[in-house]
Amino acid sequence: MKGRHGLIAACAIIYFFLMLPLLVVFPISLSSAPYMQFPPPGFSWQWYERYLDDPQWIDATWRSLYVGVATAVLALALGVPLAFSLVRGKFFGRGILDRIAMAPVIVPTIIVSVAVYGLFAKLKLIGMWYGLVVAHTVLALPFVVLVMVAGLRDFDRGLEQAAEGLGASRLRTLMRVTLPLLRPSLVSAGLLAFITSFDEVVVALFLSGANMTLPKKMFDNILMEIDPTIAAVSVMQIVLVTIVLVLIGRFGRGLSATAR
Amino acid sequence: MAPSAELRLESVFRRFGEVRALDGVSLAVESGELLTILGPSGSGKTTLLKVVAGFEKPDGGRVLVDGQDITSLPPAKRDIGMVFQNYALFPHLTVRQNVAFPLEMRNVARPEIDKRVGETLALVELAGYDERLPRQLSGGQQQRVALARAIVFNPRLLLLDEPFGALDRKLRETMQLEVRRLQRRLALTTIFITHDQEEALVLSDRIAVMNKGTIQQIATTTEIYERPASGFVADFVGESNIFYGTAGADGVVTLAGGRTLNVARKVPAGKNVGVLVRPERFSNTAINAFEGEVIEAVYLGSSFKIRLKTADDFAVIVRLPARGKLPAVGGRVSVGIEPDEIHVFDV
Incomplete structure (x- = not known):
């Protein structure tokens, strides 16, 4: 059982470091600031709107x-x-x-x-x-x-x-x-x-x-x-x-x- | 329904590299007959079945169904039903779809398919299992589906490739009898492959014993058991005591060590012969007596199985009706055998 706990911990650490950069993207995408900032100062949908309104992106x-x-x-x-x-x-x-x-x-x-x-x-x-x-x-x-x-x-x-x-x-x-x-x-x-x-x-x-x-x-x-x-x-x-x-x-x- | 076909093989050869899987096999299966091909693994019996089904092309010889040469016909055109060792049910299709498969391949109309699938499933006592997938069925039920799929299109021949191997003993015996009943009822010409001699005796009209790519003997079940043509057949089918010796005058065979046996069959003097004594044919007669020490004695319910060792070094297996007390190991027992219970074969 002890080895199993070690394994779970190792996996958790690996996931944390691999996934975190991906997860940071989520709050930033909802940011109210006009530039990349973490943590975001406020909430807004504006970047999704900009994506959907831009024919080049679509x-x-x-x-x-x-x-x-x-x-x-x-x-x-x-x-x-x-x-x-x-x-x-x-x-x-x-x-x-x-x-x-x-x-x-x-x-x-x-x-x-x-x-x-x-x-x-x-x-x-x-x-x-x-x-x-x-x-x-x-x-x-x-x-x-x-x-x-x-x-x-x-x-x-x-x-x-x-x-x-x-x-x-x-x-x-x-x-x-x-x-x-x-x-x-x-x-x-x-x-x-x-x-x-x-x-x-x-x-x-x-x-x-x-x-x-x-x-x-x-x-x-x-x-x-x-x-x-x-x-x-x-x-x-x-x-x-x-x-x-x-x-x-x-x-x-x-x-x-x-x-x- | 049209009478079932007859099958003939004419000196069929099949070689795999140096191995002669089929070394000139000829046989004929009559219409409505169940012929068992019995042999140890590697005897060529599965190759023989594959040649009949069309999955193997013979290097030489012909396969004829009702006189028609089908040697070069692809399997799909042969109209032969086959039950595989592992059943080979299509895992993605339901019971109904599996059984309907051969009919769909023959472009039978939908209502006719439904009717025949229903009838056949009823015949194998699987009505109501139509919508199950094979993996939701027990081994015996899967077997019935495989059987239904093999007979639903009224095939000219039915081939069974060791279909009972995966079943437990009780279920195996039930299925054997059921297959036999169905085969008789449909009068379906059937070839059955097995390495289990007991199964062969239960099921068959006739048995063909195979070894090393050749047919050793082809005869009725009693003939195979009572009068095997060779030491191999005698040894492979049933329990046996086999001795070799030289025939003398007046029906006397002299075995190694000078022991003599009186036999009923007349053999030319000086000829080397084999002698078969079935363990259950021994009695308390004084003729052809074997007297010796009990090496092993086993109680088998209906009989005692006793291993004797005689003073002149013959090891003999004897089966006696289980009456009275089981003879003690180390004790002495004497049995004999009537001359007409001894089978003599050529070597």
Whole structure:
């Protein structure tokens, strides 16, 4: 029991130091002062109003949302078949493909950004939202593959055999048995891909040009004029990401099961 | 309902690397018959089932259902119902949806599906469990769902892959009888796989004993038990005393150490033979007497199981009706056996 108390204390301290900077954002976003001040001198909704009234902020938010959704869709469309082939396929170069799929996690984002910038500049994709989707998909793909590979490794193929034995074609087996049973993994993979894109700033700095995503707009805002609007935006972003994580916990396959 | 199909395998081979899982297996299952494939693990019986179901392609040979060659037909087109060892119920579907699955795959109309699912669930005594998920059912109930799912589409054959392994003894016996009753009632040609010889004797019309990828003997249950064709079959099915010796003149077999046994079967003199004596066939006759020290004596309710050691070093298992007192360990007991209770097989 004594060791357990120590563990709880350690966790509490870690949480305190990691979470506190995030929590400070909440009171600041409701501050009545025109500048960052803690503790805030009074209460006001003005920074939320300013965010909601500014078309640039709203524009950036929408862009981030649809870029995130498109990234999730594209990353699933590529990552799910890739995971199937990595787990079930037997072909030359499978090991290499496995490592290439994981490469974006290892290569520093700044290097990816510069490389993609060089390429997209030639293709005239800078400032195009779909260019950003392609680049974000590259970053999100490893997470999708990781989650799906773990899900597929645990999948009981006897169920697919049973389905085929009962008269189901390959396609109907996939639609009626395999994919429904993999739904928790699919949910986790899709939401992780969404967050990867929604939070991403480095690639967005290079690629989004004048059509900014939310993180890019926040970054610019900090550089140009620092006022508590940024705190209000942060709060909303934290809330949204928290909702997504709760969804993963509720409907997705637990990340602890994925890490095995 | 159309009469159930007959199945024929013609010298089927299947090799995994160096291992010959199926080494030229031929057999025929008659319409409406329940044939058990009995063998130890690694004997090739599961591979045989997979070849019939279409999950394994044989390296050679043919599989025929009602004379039609289905060797290269995919599993989905074979119309064979199968109950898997772990049942393989779809965990995300309810009992009703599981049983409806094969009908939906055959594009049967909705009202017809509902009707047949209802009938089949009633047949396996699971009416009222329609909306449960498999994980909300007990092992025996899951088994019934698996069975219902395998027969709901009137398959041409039913395959059962050690379906009772996970059940406790009592439930296993109930399910065995129930499966047998259902199989008879539907007159469904059935192949049943097991490594449990007792189960094989209870369930089967005929038994095929497999070892090392070949069929050792295929015969009725009594034939397998009373007149096994080889030492392997004799040893694998039931308790047995097996001796080896040389046949002499006039139905006498000479065993190691010079002991002789009078047997009913005439064997050419000088031939090497195996001799099987079932423990329960011993009596108090003086013919073919085995007299020796009791090494072990166990009371089994209906019988005594006694292990004897004779002066000329024969170890014999004897079962005697449990009347009177259990013989004491270290005491002496004498039993004998009538010549026509001794089975002689070729080696």
